[in-house]
Amino acid sequence: MESKGAAQWSSIIVPSVQEMVQEKIITTVPPRYVRSDQDKTEVTDGTGLITEIPIIDMKRLCSSTAMDSDVEKLDFACKEWGFFQLVNHGIDSSFLEKTKSEIQGFFNLPMEEKKKFWQLPNEMEGFGQAFVVSEDQKLDWADLFFHTVQPVELRRPHLFPKLPLPFRDRLERYSAEVQSVAKTLIAKMARALEIKPEEMLKLFDDVDSIQSMRMNYYPPCPQPDKVIGLTPHSDAVGLTILLQVNEVEGLQIKKDGKWVPVIPLPNAFIVNIGDVLEIITNGTYRSIEHRGVVNSEKERLSIATFHNPGMYKEVGPAKSLVHRQKVAKFKRMTMKEYMDGLFSRELDGKAYLDAFRI
Ligand SMILES: O=C(O)CCC(=O)C(=O)O
Numbered sequence: 411m412e413s414k415g416a417a418q419w420s421s422i423i424v425p426s427v428q429e430m431v432q433e434k435i436i437t438t439v440p441p442r443y444v445r446s447d448q449d450k451t452e453v454t455d456g457t458g459l460i461t462e463i464p465i466i467d468m469k470r471l472c473s474s475t476a477m478d479s480d481v482e483k484l485d486f487a488c489k490e491w492g493f494f495q496l497v498n499h500g501i502d503s504s505f506l507e508k509t510k511s512e513i514q515g516f517f518n519l520p521m522e523e524k525k526k527f528w529q530l531p532n533e534m535e536g537f538g539q540a541f542v543v544s545e546d547q548k549l550d551w552a553d554l555f556f557h558t559v560q561p562v563e564l565r566r567p568h569l570f571p572k573l574p575l576p577f578r579d580r581l582e583r584y585s586a587e588v589q590s591v592a593k594t595l596i597a598k599m600a601r602a603l604e605i606k607p608e609e610m611l612k613l614f615d616d617v618d619s620i621q622s623m624r625m626n627y628y629p630p631c632p633q634p635d636k637v638i639g640l641t642p643h644s645d646a647v648g649l650t651i652l653l654q655v656n657e658v659e660g661l662q663i664k665k666d667g668k669w670v671p672v673i674p675l676p677n678a679f680i681v682n683i684g685d686v687l688e689i690i691t692n693g694t695y696r697s698i699e700h701r702g703v704v705n706s707e708k709e710r711l712s713i714a715t716f717h718n719p720g721m722y723k724e725v726g727p728a729k730s731l732v733h734r735q736k737v738a739k740f741k742r743m744t745m746k747e748y749m750d751g752l753f754s755r756e757l758d759g760k761a762y763l764d765a766f767r768i
């Protein structure tokens with residue numbers, strides 16, 4: 411039988427950057443991490459102020475007196491930015507603070523503890539890096555922990571079920587809370603675009619929708635301008651809900667050809683449209699390239715939760731939308747076909763999605 415979930419994909423096993431930084435004082439970045447190809451200039455607008463992504467208030471969006479203007483605001487954010495900050499999302503702030511400190515604690519575990527969760531040959535989940543497909547490929551200045559959380563039967567037995575308590579229970583609740591936020595947002599997007607609700611629900615149903623998590627750990631770097639924490643990419647998923655775990659900033663998004671830093675509001679999630687929603691919305695909502703940069707002073711941590719249709723669901727422009735827009739801009743494919751191609755190549759901005767345009 412065909413293997414399911416992320417278990418079938420792999421990334422070449424590479425050294426832990428956290429371990430490298432802890433073990434010896436590094437003054438010069440090893441050549442494999444030097445990214446002279448990356449443009450690090452950060453951009454402010456003409457007034458010297460930093461351009462900021464839109465802010466969406468979830469309480470207003472969901473209240474019984476929700477104004478069309480709130481849905482329009484969401485629609486504008488998804489069309490023009492592909493990114494927004496979500497405030498008043500209803501998840502308890504002390505719960506989020508505890509989640510953050512337990513994620514920090516997980517990365518602070520002794521290396522021998524973390525090695526139990528390291529990527530296995532020919533697998534992609536666990537600690538390591540993703541999208542490493544050749545021995546001479548340049549690497550990111552970061553470690554990650556990637557795992558599939560939902561549906562439960564796709565969890566790798568040596569990962570989620572073996573995470574230490576109370577961290578495991580905390581992530582279980584976090585998974586449920588964030589899933590519910592994602593479902594609400596996707597339903598509101600369908601409403602804004604007049605996509606039939608059942609069309610969206612069929613794709614993102616409760617039975618086989620896939621939720622995965624990627625915890626990112628970016629150690630400080632003696633030459634931060636020479637490296638990249640996370641290679642520019644768009645997320646190859648439906649919707650991403652990102653939580654910055656400590657107070658250190660480093661996320662940048664590409665807006666009108668320029669890199670713009672994102673400065674998270676306290677307690678807010680950063681939400682972004684992934685390639686799969688770009689496909690479903692026939693290009694009306696856009697996945698936006700983003701990247702992680704690092705600094706010389708302090709480590710940075712984040713957790714991205716990805717929401718996807720089930721592996722064997724066929725994904726393509728929503729039929730009710732194509733009917734009105736008259737033309738389909740993307741080919742149809744199963745999620746598995748999309749992911750199989752994705753994980754066999756290096757991250758390269760939005761190049762992969764472009765291959766599916768008609
Ligand atoms: O660390 C961040 O802020 C961004 C993480 C991210 O883009 C990802 O995990 O896909």
Ligand SMILES: [Fe+2]
Pocket residue numbers: 643644645700714
């Ligand atoms: Fe991302």
